[in-house]
Amino acid sequence: MRRIVFIVVALMSIVVASVVLATSAMTAEFVGARACGKCHPAAYQVWKSSPHSRAHAVLPKGNIKDPRCMRCHGSGDLDRGAVQCEYCHGAGKYYARRHVMKDSELSRIVGLVKVTEEVCRRCHTDAAPNVQAFDRERMWGHISHGREAKTSETLGK
Numbered sequence: 001m002r003r004i005v006f007i008v009v010a011l012m013s014i015v016v017a018s019v020v021l022a023t024s025a026m027t028a029e030f031v032g033a034r035a036c037g038k039c040h041p042a043a044y045q046v047w048k049s050s051p052h053s054r055a056h057a058v059l060p061k062g063n064i065k066d067p068r069c070m071r072c073h074g075s076g077d078l079d080r081g082a083v084q085c086e087y088c089h090g091a092g093k094y095y096a097r098r099h100v101m102k103d104s105e106l107s108r109i110v111g112l113v114k115v116t117e118e119v120c121r122r123c124h125t126d127a128a129p130n131v132q133a134f135d136r137e138r139m140w141g142h143i144s145h146g147r148e149a150k151t152s153e154t155l156g157k
């Protein structure tokens, strides 16, 4: 009996540890929302005032370091935490540079993700607390940002 309990506990720690490792391996390659925002100010403003920038702040006190929650709610880091740009667009370490970003193909090769509905559904599962099922059109309408950033002067030529 003891032995079974031990095995179960050991297995559970491995699961928790691998979630933590996967999350930190990914966030280690994050450049942070502010760095993206330097070149994409309009997108940054939309994100900053969206629920995704508060996703970690809504967690109850007891769960702020809970890896089970952080998988979808991010960490408490103001710049790399919550559901920051890179949770959707992919970690920016290798693509977040002007000469790379100007080349769509190259950007994708080095980590820029095409943000499809699949990406939203990694977190917006049927278990997420919402009375309405996830509807991409409606939900995207609440956080839409993009095209306009391309004409922003800060992007330069």
Ligand code: HEC
Residues within 6 Å of the ligand: 031, 032, 035, 036, 037, 038, 039, 040, 085, 086, 089, 091, 092, 093, 095, 096, 097, 098, 101, 102, 103, 104, 105, 107, 150, 155
């Ligand atoms: C040094 C400036 C700079 C930084 C930093 C930067 N970008 Fe960009 N980004 C650009 C430029 C320039 C383009 C291309 C715009 C164009 O030519 O139409 C671009 C394009 C994009 C596109 C559209 C790409 C496509 O091919 O569809 C996305 C999405 C994007 N950036 C997201 C991000 C994210 C997320 C970050 C932070 C991890 C980031 N960018 C950091 C300058 C930057």
Ligand code: HEC
Residues within 6 Å of the ligand: 058, 059, 060, 063, 066, 068, 069, 070, 071, 072, 073, 122, 123, 124, 125, 128, 129, 130
């Ligand atoms: C699979 C992803 C996922 C996991 C894991 C997850 N959540 Fe969430 N949670 C969501 C999503 C998505 C929403 C927003 C749902 C919506 O509004 O459509 C949400 C919303 C919430 C809200 C409501 C926030 C508000 O603004 O009212 C709370 C509170 C919350 N989650 C707590 C937790 C806690 C505590 C944990 C860990 C025990 C957790 N969640 C784990 C995805 C997740």
Ligand code: HEC
Residues within 6 Å of the ligand: 051, 052, 054, 055, 058, 071, 072, 073, 083, 087, 088, 115, 116, 117, 119, 120, 121, 122, 123, 124, 130, 136, 138, 139, 140, 142, 143
């Ligand atoms: C890494 C996890 C994650 C991903 C990926 C994600 N979300 Fe969220 N989303 C959340 C969490 C957590 C909340 C709850 C935040 C809060 O309550 O402050 C949320 C809240 C929202 C809300 C506000 C809640 C509401 O019911 O109006 C919208 C809109 C939304 N997400 C749209 C999207 C869309 C569209 C995508 C895909 C393009 C997406 N999300 C991808 C985790 C995620």
Ligand code: HEC
Residues within 6 Å of the ligand: 033, 036, 037, 040, 043, 044, 045, 047, 048, 052, 083, 084, 085, 086, 087, 088, 089, 113, 114, 115, 116, 143, 145, 146, 147, 148, 149, 150
């Ligand atoms: C919840 C997921 C999500 C988050 C968080 C998010 N984005 Fe986006 N973003 C999208 C989607 C979806 C699109 C439109 C489809 C596409 O271009 O891939 C988009 C489009 C863009 C575009 C325009 C691409 C184009 O071709 O016009 C830029 C630039 C961009 N995002 C930058 C950012 C920056 C900077 C942040 C953080 C401050 C951010 N995004 C946060 C999902 C997200």
